[in-house]
Amino acid sequence: MDSPALKKSKDDAKYLPNKIATKENAARVDASPPVLQLLEAVHTAIKPAKGDCIVYWMRMEDMRIRDNRALAHASAQAQKDGVPLLVLFVLSPQDYAAHDRGARRVDFTLRILENIKTELAKLDIPLYTTSRSPRTKIPSFIHDLLLQWNASHIFGNIEYEVDELRRDLSLCQIAKKHGKVACLFGHDKCILPPGDVRTKDGRGYTVYSPFLRSWAPLLEKANAHHLDELPLPTANNPSVRQHPVFANLFKTEVPREVKGFSLGPEERERISTFWHAEEDAAHEMLRRFLSTAARTTQFGAVDPLTAGAQDVDPTKKSRLAKYGDARDRMDADTTSRLSPYLSAGVISARACVREALKASGKKKLDVCRDTGVGRWIQELAWRDFYTHIVALFPRVSMGRPFQEKYAGVRWETNAAHLQAWKDGRTGVPVVDAAMRQANTMGWMHNRARMIAAMYLVKDLMIDWRLGEQYFMEVLIDGDLASNNGGWQWSASTGVDPAPYFRIFNPYTQSLKTDPGGEYIRHFVPELAKVRGAEVHNPPPALADKLGYPRPLVDHKEARNRAIRRYKNIGED
Numbered sequence: 001m002d003s004p005a006l007k008k009s010k011d012d013a014k015y016l017p018n019k020i021a022t023k024e025n026a027a028r029v030d031a032s033p034p035v036l037q038l039l040e041a042v043h044t045a046i047k048p049a050k051g052d053c054i055v056y057w058m059r060m061e062d063m064r065i066r067d068n069r070a071l072a073h074a075s076a077q078a079q080k081d082g083v084p085l086l087v088l089f090v091l092s093p094q095d096y097a098a099h100d101r102g103a104r105r106v107d108f109t110l111r112i113l114e115n116i117k118t119e120l121a122k123l124d125i126p127l128y129t130t131s132r133s134p135r136t137k138i139p140s141f142i143h144d145l146l147l148q149w150n151a152s153h154i155f156g157n158i159e160y161e162v163d164e165l166r167r168d169l170s171l172c173q174i175a176k177k178h179g180k181v182a183c184l185f186g187h188d189k190c191i192l193p194p195g196d197v198r199t200k201d202g203r204g205y206t207v208y209s210p211f212l213r214s215w216a217p218l219l220e221k222a223n224a225h226h227l228d229e230l231p232l233p234t235a236n237n238p239s240v241r242q243h244p245v246f247a248n249l250f251k252t253e254v255p256r257e258v259k260g261f262s263l264g265p266e267e268r269e270r271i272s273t274f275w276h277a278e279e280d281a282a283h284e285m286l287r288r289f290l291s292t293a294a295r296t297t298q299f300g301a302v303d304p305l306t307a308g309a310q311d312v313d314p315t316k317k318s319r320l321a322k323y324g325d326a327r328d329r330m331d332a333d334t335t336s337r338l339s340p341y342l343s344a345g346v347i348s349a350r351a352c353v354r355e356a357l358k359a360s361g362k363k364k365l366d367v368c369r370d371t372g373v374g375r376w377i378q379e380l381a382w383r384d385f386y387t388h389i390v391a392l393f394p395r396v397s398m399g400r401p402f403q404e405k406y407a408g409v410r411w412e413t414n415a416a417h418l419q420a421w422k423d424g425r426t427g428v429p430v431v432d433a434a435m436r437q438a439n440t441m442g443w444m445h446n447r448a449r450m451i452a453a454m455y456l457v458k459d460l461m462i463d464w465r466l467g468e469q470y471f472m473e474v475l476i477d478g479d480l481a482s483n484n485g486g487w488q489w490s491a492s493t494g495v496d497p498a499p500y501f502r503i504f505n506p507y508t509q510s511l512k513t514d515p516g517g518e519y520i521r522h523f524v525p526e527l528a529k530v531r532g533a534e535v536h537n538p539p540p541a542l543a544d545k546l547g548y549p550r551p552l553v554d555h556k557e558a559r560n561r562a563i564r565r566y567k568n569i570g571e572d
């Protein structure tokens with residue numbers, strides 16, 4: 001079953017990762033994380049004279065009007081100075097290509113922007129959307145725009161990936177040199193900002209449990225401050241619509257598509273029914289998660305807001321209340337499905353914690369493993385944890401394993417296996433259902449992601465970075481920190497990973513998480529009529545009859561190979 005020792009062929013070069021920093025470069029960036037440089041630049045920003053407007057720069061991860069820190073600060077500054085507030089969004093196709101953003105995520109961004117434009121216009125605030133290439137020129141382009149508008153301040157919520165931090169830093173440097181505009185970037189993505197949760201000797205945590213043990217009391221102590229809802233932006237004076245320069249901004253349209261990232265009309269329509277793009281929809285999804293019961297009709301490729309959700313006692317029977325026990329079940333809507341909205345920032349993570357505590361009648365923060373609400377807040381803390389890791393250990397966003405000792409694990413370069421995994425044709429039903437869920441909906445249940453990721457890395461022994469890349473391309477909730485965290489967990493190379501010898505048996509996982517096989521039958525039509533346990537592992541004759549592939553590898557043999565290769569780094 002093992003492939004013979006392979007040299008890097010032309011074919012491999014097409015799909016082998018080409019964005020891996022050297023060990024030395026990664027170490028250099030880790031030693032002086034760009035986020036700290038950016039915070040320093042903000043700290044030493046100039047104190048500008050009053051200008052003609054204030055600008056809030058919205059990006060792909062903070063796309064909301066409610067409870068948005070940078071937007072609230074920008075609005076307060078505009079009120080203080082008695083000038084209009086303008087909102088800017090810069091589309092950057094080169095960044096999308098460099099970061100493996102898929103058409104679904106880009107289209108979602110445009111649909112959200114369209115709604116935001118309408119909502120802001122009700123407050124007489126214009127949203128100016130423009131597209132820029134090359135990406136390296138974005139800082140100087142924005143600075144020129146700020147001078148043209150005679151803006152005194154630009155506000156933004158920090159994005160923690162290396163390229164984005166360097167872009168913001170570059171804008172700060174240009175602005176400082178010219179001395180006209182203050183660039184104020186601050187934290188908003190996480191519930192507690194990266195850098196606030198530190199070990200006794202001042203370093204970032206690299207293991208989740210102690211991180212959580214520090215995170216929870218810090219949040220509890222600063223509860224009011226960190227969980228408070230930020231005010232909505234104040235409306236501009238309607239006279240802004242007559243302003244000689246700003247009036248035109250109301251007329252600029254949000255583009256329907258970004259070249260190279262378009263969805264066909266049918267796909268756009270289909271994806272829009274699974275993923276509504278309004279802030280209100282995200283809040284309604286949260287409300288349903290907190291106060292209605294799970295439905296077996298709702299786990300698949302369906303509109304999450306269809307009628308029929310039954311209000312129940314939120315402290316006992318809601319999806320939240322049952323989350324502790326039910327969250328790994330893939331055959332009902334046991335989880336919130338809010339990740340696309342959290343990744344795009346359509347809803348704030350604070351709002352999720354705030355509302356979850358309220359719905360479950362808790363006055364104090366709950367992060368217990370054995371309550372639904374505690375367990376759910378723990379998941380939101382995982383999101384914080386992985387974002388803190390990207391900010392404080394930027395090597396992980398440079399294609400490096402967190403644990404450098406695993407950099408030399410020997411991977412298979414089997415293009416056919418990789419493609420079969422992507423297509424959901426590995427012959428392992430739960431893996432195929434998971435991948436087809438991703439391909440159909442642009443989203444996967446967490447357990448499905450873990451099973452599919454572990455299978456690619458440990459059973460097919462294919463480089464985790466190729467899986468990470470594919471998930472970014474296909475998932476609508478693609479988020480570098482959580483995606484990288486999940487992949488490096490599965491590949492045993494990350495912070496607090498699954499030990500390399502703990503390898504999921506996909507068949508056992510399937511029985512546990514989809515005992516009746518409904519999830520498999522929904523996403524793998526070839527198996528739709530198979531009843532009983534065979535749906536989890538169809539016998540070869542049945543698989544052949546149904547036109548379903550036989551397994552690509554034998555799990556037991558593959559498991560032994562993986563353990564051997566992790567134990568003996570670099571060897572076959």
Ligand SMILES: Cc1cc2nc3c(=O)[nH]c(=O)nc-3n(C[C@H](O)[C@H](O)[C@H](O)COP(=O)(O)OP(=O)(O)OC[C@H]3O[C@@H](n4cnc5c(N)ncnc54)[C@H](O)[C@@H]3O)c2cc1C
Pocket residue numbers: 327335336337338339340342343379380382383386444445446447449450453471475477478479480482483484485486487490
């Ligand atoms: C290989 C792999 C890749 C992943 N890629 C992404 C990704 O690109 N984007 C993404 O948002 N999540 C990713 N996750 C994390 C997790 O699978 C999803 O956040 C979750 O499935 C979303 O479903 P939900 O909104 O119903 O979650 P719920 O169970 O309702 O949880 C609520 C929220 O908590 C956060 N969360 C939950 N689990 C995790 C986790 N393990 N790590 C980090 N945050 C978590 C998410 O923001 C989620 O929306 C990945 C996990 C794995 C194993």
